[in-house]
Amino acid sequence: MSRDGARAPRGGAGFPQGGATYLGMPAFPQAADAATRDGRLRANLRHATHTIRAKRARAVAELDDWARLREAGAAIKDRTLRHLDHHLVRLEEAVTRAGGTVHWAADAAEANRIVTDLVRATGEHEVVKVKSMATQEIGLNEALAEAGIRAYETDLAELIVQLGDDLPSHILVPAIHRNRGEIRDIFRDRMASWGRPAPEGLTDRPAELAEAARQHLREKFLRAKVGVSGANFMVAETGTLVVVESEGNGRMCLTLPETLISVVGIEKTVPTWRDLEVFLQLLPRSSTAERMNPYTSMWTGTADGDGPRVFHLVLLDNGRTDTLADEVGRQALRCIRCSACLNVCPVYERAGGHAYGSPYPGPIGAILTPQLRGLSSPLEESLPYASSLCGACFEVCPVAIDIPEVLVHLRERVAEGGEVTVRGTRTVIRPAKGHATERAAMRAARWAFDHPGALRRGQRILARTRRLQPRRLPGPGRAWTDTRELPAVPAESFRDWWARTRGGTA
Amino acid sequence: MRVGLFVTCVNDSLYPRTGRAVVALLERLGVQVDFPMAQSCCGQPMFNTGYRHQTEPLVRRYAAAFRDHDHIVAPSGSCAAMVRDNYPRIGARAEAEGRGTELSEAAASVVPKTYELTEFLVDVLGVTDVGAYFPHTVTYHPTCHGLRVLGLGDRPRRLLERVEGLELRELEGAEECCGFGGTFAVKNPAVSSAMGSDKSRAIARTGAEAVCTVDNSCLMHIGGVLAREGSPVRPVHIAEILAGTKDPAR
Ligand code: SF4
Numbered sequence: 001m002s003r004d005g006a007r008a009p010r011g012g013a014g015f016p017q018g019g020a021t022y023l024g025m026p027a028f029p030q031a032a033d034a035a036t037r038d039g040r041l042r043a044n045l046r047h048a049t050h051t052i053r054a055k056r057a058r059a060v061a062e063l064d065d066w067a068r069l070r071e072a073g074a075a076i077k078d079r080t081l082r083h084l085d086h087h088l089v090r091l092e093e094a095v096t097r098a099g100g101t102v103h104w105a106a107d108a109a110e111a112n113r114i115v116t117d118l119v120r121a122t123g124e125h126e127v128v129k130v131k132s133m134a135t136q137e138i139g140l141n142e143a144l145a146e147a148g149i150r151a152y153e154t155d156l157a158e159l160i161v162q163l164g165d166d167l168p169s170h171i172l173v174p175a176i177h178r179n180r181g182e183i184r185d186i187f188r189d190r191m192a193s194w195g196r197p198a199p200e201g202l203t204d205r206p207a208e209l210a211e212a213a214r215q216h217l218r219e220k221f222l223r224a225k226v227g228v229s230g231a232n233f234m235v236a237e238t239g240t241l242v243v244v245e246s247e248g249n250g251r252m253c254l255t256l257p258e259t260l261i262s263v264v265g266i267e268k269t270v271p272t273w274r275d276l277e278v279f280l281q282l283l284p285r286s287s288t289a290e291r292m293n294p295y296t297s298m299w300t301g302t303a304d305g306d307g308p309r310v311f312h313l314v315l316l317d318n319g320r321t322d323t324l325a326d327e328v329g330r331q332a333l334r335c336i337r338c339s340a341c342l343n344v345c346p347v348y349e350r351a352g353g354h355a356y357g358s359p360y361p362g363p364i365g366a367i368l369t370p371q372l373r374g375l376s377s378p379l380e381e382s383l384p385y386a387s388s389l390c391g392a393c394f395e396v397c398p399v400a401i402d403i404p405e406v407l408v409h410l411r412e413r414v415a416e417g418g419e420v421t422v423r424g425t426r427t428v429i430r431p432a433k434g435h436a437t438e439r440a441a442m443r444a445a446r447w448a449f450d451h452p453g454a455l456r457r458g459q460r461i462l463a464r465t466r467r468l469q470p471r472r473l474p475g476p477g478r479a480w481t482d483t484r485e486l487p488a489v490p491a492e493s494f495r496d497w498w499a500r501t502r503g504g505t506a
Numbered sequence: 507m508r509v510g511l512f513v514t515c516v517n518d519s520l521y522p523r524t525g526r527a528v529v530a531l532l533e534r535l536g537v538q539v540d541f542p543m544a545q546s547c548c549g550q551p552m553f554n555t556g557y558r559h560q561t562e563p564l565v566r567r568y569a570a571a572f573r574d575h576d577h578i579v580a581p582s583g584s585c586a587a588m589v590r591d592n593y594p595r596i597g598a599r600a601e602a603e604g605r606g607t608e609l610s611e612a613a614a615s616v617v618p619k620t621y622e623l624t625e626f627l628v629d630v631l632g633v634t635d636v637g638a639y640f641p642h643t644v645t646y647h648p649t650c651h652g653l654r655v656l657g658l659g660d661r662p663r664r665l666l667e668r669v670e671g672l673e674l675r676e677l678e679g680a681e682e683c684c685g686f687g688g689t690f691a692v693k694n695p696a697v698s699s700a701m702g703s704d705k706s707r708a709i710a711r712t713g714a715e716a717v718c719t720v721d722n723s724c725l726m727h728i729g730g731v732l733a734r735e736g737s738p739v740r741p742v743h744i745a746e747i748l749a750g751t752k753d754p755a756r
Contacts, residue, residue, distance in 0.1 A: 033696040042700075327602075346683045350700040386694065388687025388701070389554060390650035405595070411556030442552050446560040449515065449546040450567060459519050479695030484702065484730030487520050494513050494522035498541045 020167045021139060025357035027382035032351035041177055041352050048176050049343045055289035056340055056396070063285070072278045074400040077334035080271055081324060087236040087269045088315065094239030098301020100311040105263075107318050112143035114314050115228065115261055119149050122259050124225045130243065130250035131155035132230025133337060134263045134316050136168060136359035137372070140228070151228065152194070152220045154249040156213050163190040169353025169361060171339040172287050177352055180204040187212050195219060217249060227257035227308065231264045232336065233279060234313075237272045240300040241313070244283060244293040251297045260299070260308035265316050267324075267333040279336060282398040286338035319372035325421035328409040332367045334399040341393035341403065347386055356383065363393035367406040374422060375413060381432045384410035415439065437475075452495075459493040466491070510575035511539050512568070512620070514585045514722075515547035521722045527749035528581045528623060531638075534749075535631060539579075544571040548580075550588040555689045558596060562609060565593055569612035577630060578620045581745045583652025583720040586622040591655050593617055622652060623745055624661040624720060634664045640750040641671030644742070645714040647705070647728065649721040650683050662720055662744055669747060675712040679704075686727035702731040709739055716740040718747055 025031060035041055060066050080087055092102045105111035115135075119127055127144070129135065129151050141151040141162075153162040160175040161168050164186045168174030175183070184204040191198045196216045202208055229250065231241040241262055243250050254260060270276060284293040302311050324330050342348050342362030353361035357379045358369040366387055370380040384407050393403040413420060415438070417431040431439065448455045462469075466489040472481045480486070492500075509532065513525040532539050548568060549561035568589065572578045580586045594617060597610030627633055646666060652658045666674055685691065685701025692698075705728060709717045715738075719725050722743055729741035 029694050029696065032694060036696040036700045346685065346701050347694070347697050350697045384556075385690065386697075388650070388683050388685060388690045388698070390683035390687070391654035392650075392681075392683070395654055408554060408556065411554070412558050413556075415556030416559060438555070439557070442555065442557045442560050445547075446549075446552055446557075446563065449549075450563045452544060452546050455515075455546055462519070477692065479692050480730075482695065483699040483734060484727065485733035486730065487726050490520065490522050492522060494518045494525035495541075495543065497522055497526060499543070502541070 020165055021142060022167065022357045022359075025354075025379055027378040028351070028355055028357075028386045029382060031355035031357070032347075032386070035352040035355055036350050038352075040179070042350060044177055044179050045349050045352060048173065049349050052289060053340075053343045053396075056286060056343065059285040059289040059291065062291070063281070069278060069281055070398055070400055073282045073336075073398055074334060076270065076275050076278060077399055078331075080269055080275075081267065081330060081333055084266065084269065084324065087271055088266055090271075091234055091236040091239060091269055092315075094237065095301060095311075095313050096239075098239045099303075100239065100301040100313055103312060103314045105314050105316050105318070108138035111138045111263060111314055111316050111318065112140055115140060115263060116143060116147045116149065118259070118261055118312055119144065119226055120147065122226055124149070124259075126150040126152065126220075126224065127226040127228050127261075128152050128154050128220050128224040128253050128257065129158075129228045130230070130245070130253040131158045131174070132228065132263060133171065133359050134230050134265050135228065137265075138263070138316065138318065140263065152217075152224075154217050154220065154253055155245070156210070156247055156249070159213060159217070160186060163187065163194060165190075167354055168359055170342060171337050171360065171362070171364075173339075177354070180206065180209065183209055187216075191216055217252075221249075221252045221256050224253075224257045226259045226261065227253040229253055229260065229262045231262055231268055232283065233276060234264055234269050235271075235273055235276065236269055238300055240273075240298050242276065243295075243297045244280070245295045245297070246288060246290075246293060248295050251295055254297050254299055255307045257308055259310040259312070261312045261314065263314045263316055265318070266320050283336050283338055286336075286340040286396070286398040319374070321424065322374075322421040323368075323371040325426075326371065326409075329367070329371050329406055331401050332364065332371060332406060334401055335364050335368065336399060337364075338398055340396040340398065344392040344396050345387075346390065346392070347388065351386070356386070363387065363403045364401070367401075367403055367410060370410055374420070375410075375429065375432065378434075381414050384408075384414060415442075456493065456495055459495065462489050463491055463493065507537065507577065508575045509537050509539055510572045510578045511541045512545055512548075512572065512578050512580040512585065513541065514580055514582045516722055516726070517581060520726070521743065524581050524722055524743040524745050527743070527745040528579070531636060531745060531749040532579070534751075535627075535633065535636060537631070540575065542571040542575075548585045548588045550585060550592075551688055553588065553592055553596070554687075558599065561596060562600065565596055565609060566612055568593075569616050572616055572619075576619065577626065578616060579623055579626045580620065581623045581720070581743065582722065583622050583649045583656055583658065584723060586620055586625075587651040587655035589620045590617055622656055622658065622720060624658060624665055625656065627665060627748075628661045635668040636665065636748050638669045638748045638750050639671055639752045640669050640747045642716055643673045643675055643712075643714040644716045644718055644747065645675040645677045645709060645712040646680070646744075647677055647684065647709070647717055647719045647724070648680055649719050649724045652720045653681060658720065665748060666718070666744070669750075672747065675714040677712055677717075678708045684724050684728050686724050688723070691727060698727075699731070702727055703735070706731045706735060706737060706739075710737055714739065716742045716747075718742045718744045720744050 170176040348362040549564035593613035597613040
């Protein structure tokens with residue numbers, strides 16, 4: 001397609017949208033309900049997550065000091081987060097010294113404005129991107145499109161998502177919900193309107209699909225003057241940014257364009273190069289089950305005759321310092337986005353990534369999204385409940401984030417309200433709406449449990465009326481009896497049996 | 507040795523057979539069991555749904571009911587986990603909110619002496635052969651809280667392996683959650699049911715006559731799905747297997 005195409009307004013005739021957003025998504029249970037009925041989605045997810053989880057377990061078992069590495073990873077992150085202001089200032093100094101420019105973005109709108117202005121200043125109308133969750137989080141592609149700038153995703157899975165006018169559904173494999181046949185169809189039907197068309201007679205063989213993507217992306221890389229990236233780590237002592245990846249497309253984005261703009265969450269800071277040693281062991285084994293990822297790219301400012309001539313680092317807050325203010329919740333910021341928790345999560349496996357309404361799906365998404373965005377809508381309020389608290393996520397997390405603990409902590413904010421930090425100010429929030437029945441039920445249950453005499457009388461009434469009890473429950477209990485049989489109420493409670501046979505006193 | 511039975515609210519109201527089995531089993535092993543009537547619920551349903559403040563009176567109640575016992579035994583992995591894992595947190599939060607050390611102390615007084623049944627048998631009594639007889643094929647589903655919070659490991663299996671007549675069948679994907687999760691089953695019915703039917707299919711594939719766990723809550727969910735699907739597999743609490751003998755009178 002012509003470069004003029006990039007200047008056409010979004011949604012213009014024949015012009016792909018590429019702008020699906022998470023805005024206005026329903027609460028988790030509704031979205032998940034639809035996903036559980038999609039047999040193909042469930043099969044795709046089951047196959048992919050079960051394969052990778054078995055591989056991860058083997059890769060981790062190879063290291064006999066895994067438990068200590070994990071502790072070290074958690075400790076480094078915790079220590080860094082406690083003094084984040086200090087490390088960020090050091091990082092800024094080092095990046096500036098190395099010839100880069102640092103920008104601070106308090107929220108999504110500010111980050112988008114900064115990046116848009118930087119791209120505009122180059123006079124370019126297109127950018128190549130290497131997978132970056134931070135730019136997904138802020139909706140950068142859509143913001144750039146508004147300004148007439150086209151962003152081309154170059155990570156293979158991101159490309160599939162972009163061409164399919166879709167949303168990512170996994171941290172590491174954003175197109176995990178697609179199978180090979182679907183990918184072939186997307187390439188065949190959509191590649192032409194984004195650039196080089198798919199080859200004639202494309203099949204769903206992985207090698208052919210990869211080659212089609214390579215050809216399609218090559219012309220983007222060679223033409224692009226501006227690259228946009230994220231980073232897995234930022235080393236404060238030298239101002240070095242690090243991206244780990246499998247395909248090498250990221251390296252092309254990082255080295256070929258004249259201008260490189262990296263958008264990174266402030267929590268990605270590590271103090272020293274020595275700290276990287278720990279994370280470069282934890283990350284690949286946890287995410288791709290590899291001993292070392294195929295490409296590790298590091299860049300520090302600018303250098304004559306090597307790589308981009310202009311380098312901008314946009315440091316993104318967007319709810320992170322508010323999260324940091326929460327003693328229990330802040331551990332979510334340790335996350336290194338390995339996706340191990342998604343791959344073992346039985347809820348993610350059935351509900352799929354889209355149900356979480358954010359680029360961060362699965363267990364980490366369930367605790368990160370409500371903290372970054374605040375408990376601001378029914379979606380965010382439903383996420384802390386999107387777990388059976390089975391604990392598989394905590395068990396695999398390479399930085400030992402106690403996800404169940406944070407889930408329960410956030411549930412408390414939803415159910416009871418309490419203190420939170422919003423844009424730097426301590427605020428007391430009220431319990432979420434719509435929990436009145438539940439709250440009353442919990443109170444009543446607590447009262448009965450705190451008055452065993454009353455509890456015992458209740459049990460007796462239940463026992464006496466047990467032949468009359470319905471097999472289907474009304475109200476919220478209906479969901480239970482739709483798919484499961486209720487247990488029969490026994491003729492005598494344990495308490496009564498004990499009193500009758502052992503003469504206990506009530 | 508004064509052993510207090512914490513039967514749990516679910517067992518008390520819905521599965522009294524399990525409580526009776528624990529009593530029979532422990533007495534057969536020479537343990538004198540006491541059931542303090544002042545006990546009720548560990549508070550798990552409230553706590554896990556986000557009602558921490560509703561849980562606090564129940565922490566006090568549990569501590570008071572079992573103050574004088576040397577050991578507390580619960581035939582439920584998740585209730586034992588609630589006490590061991592969350593009571594200290596509840597105490598610490600109350601302290602952080604400037605409400606003194608009363609809840610922390612209540613928690614500290616019961617946490618170290620609270621045991622799930624199989625832990626008590628293996629770790630405290632030091633037995634794996636409890637002299638049980640159960641002539642059936644059985645598959646074992648390790649519940650999440652027993653597995654990951656308490657770290658029960660192979661204790662339940664070691665006990666089951668010594669039961670006369672019992673043939674243990676391997677369960678595929680055993681460590682995956684059955685989908686109960688307390689109020690999760692009601693708040694996310696679609697996902698919960700999907701997890702439940704996957705589990706029940708795996709159970710059916712073992713060809714076992716019974717499925718056993720250390721928790722009647724999970725078993726209620728699994729059993730509910732099995733029953734709805736018309737499966738002949740019987741849900742049985744591990745205590746009822748371990749209490750079984752050749753003497754039908756017991
Ligand atoms: S929470 Fe832990 S397991 Fe999940 S993506 Fe982050 S680092 Fe990985």
